[in-house]
Amino acid sequence: MKSEKISDAVVRRMPVYLRYLNELHNRDVMTVSSQELGQNLDLNPAQIRKDLAYFGDFGRKGIGYDVAYLIEKIRQILNLDQEISVALVGAGNLGQALSNYNMYLKDNMKIVAVFDIAEAKIGTQINYLSVQPIAELPETVKKLGIRIGIITVPHWEAQRVADQLVEAGIQAILNFAPVILKVPPGVRVHAADFTTDLLSLAYYLDQGKEHSNES
Amino acid sequence: MKSEKISDAVVRRMPVYLRYLNELHNRDVMTVSSQELGQNLDLNPAQIRKDLAYFGDFGRKGIGYDVAYLIEKIRQILNLDQEISVALVGAGNLGQALSNYNMYLKDNMKIVAVFDIAEAKIGTQINYLSVQPIAELPETVKKLGIRIGIITVPHWEAQRVADQLVEAGIQAILNFAPVILKVPPGVRVHAADFTTDLLSLAYYLDQGKEHSNES
DNA sequence: TAGATTGTTAATCGATTAACAATC
């Protein structure tokens, strides 16, 4: 166990480990080596050992890592040993899709409220939650102890929504809108903007053969 | 202009630049400096200049970058000066949401076909496209010159779908399923898995004050 | 001209990987 500051790259790999470990657990696998983890996650085994060692001595030399134990530890690291309440702002198609994903994320993270700006959306049901007007955000955040906000509104509304989330006391934001949000220090924003990923894919296409009918 | 290999980090910033430049263009801004770009995109100006310089001398000393010209250049870099056809596999909620996004991505990238495995989905309309059975993938890919695939199927089907996309000759995949896909070299995969982003956010939450009613 | 800003080299910083003693 060290007490250096842990880099974002390391933190972001933790959920990846967790996911695969859960899979192993479901298959009743008891133990796993960094070697095997690396193979399946396309990562260097040394990196995996180093990542985990930042947080503690979780492995056993000659043996590997106990799957159930490591799951427990990573959940603690990620604060997922407590239930974390999430607010979704934007009840459009994407918001709808995410809230259905809820059941997947049995990882102690739960969308407990949905908000929208549009009058028409208010009161409609999304996955057993009634869409609330954004004016109710501060009160609901306080009442339900919401700590994370997900933004799925159109890009021109994203910054305003972010401001309101911050104002309401949210600590972290997952932003699906294709804009760079400005937030005060202490609030964490992760960009989940897939247009960036998609457009950058085009760079890697073979030049030339745009549309060939041969084979 | 250099001819080093260009890192993924650099490529991924290109769409970010493009997006902001488009915004400037809409506001009739003619010229922009790396300084100002950096301010608005939360990036170091030197980094921006270096990124752009990999691809050519696009700026003018003392002046900055011509917005329209830089847009044109970045589009060329990203192969967006030609129309790029995209297939969407998975007509669920998320797929639905993405295909509605189509109009946003006027960046010459277009979803031209939607596939699904489930019988029930076949033939339903998604954003003016009729959902096709996955068996038609190879033929449609060839016929429409599709080069990129988006995977929005459940995670246990993702690898099989990826195999089929690769088999059909697709060159790049945007994967929304929370699994690491195995693909042959030459096929590019970008992960758009938001569960990773969301879970890692939890790490940054203030410890302790899980649910406070004071304020 | 003076001020601004690029493109690029050099310096710094950080992250990944290799190597290996410790030990199960």
Place this chain on the structure above:
DNA sequence: TAGATTGTTAATCGATTAACAATC
């Protein structure tokens, strides 16, 4: 014991940032 595998240090690699001459 012999083989496997960790945790960790050192080496490498790569990416970011600073600095500045060139020049609009």
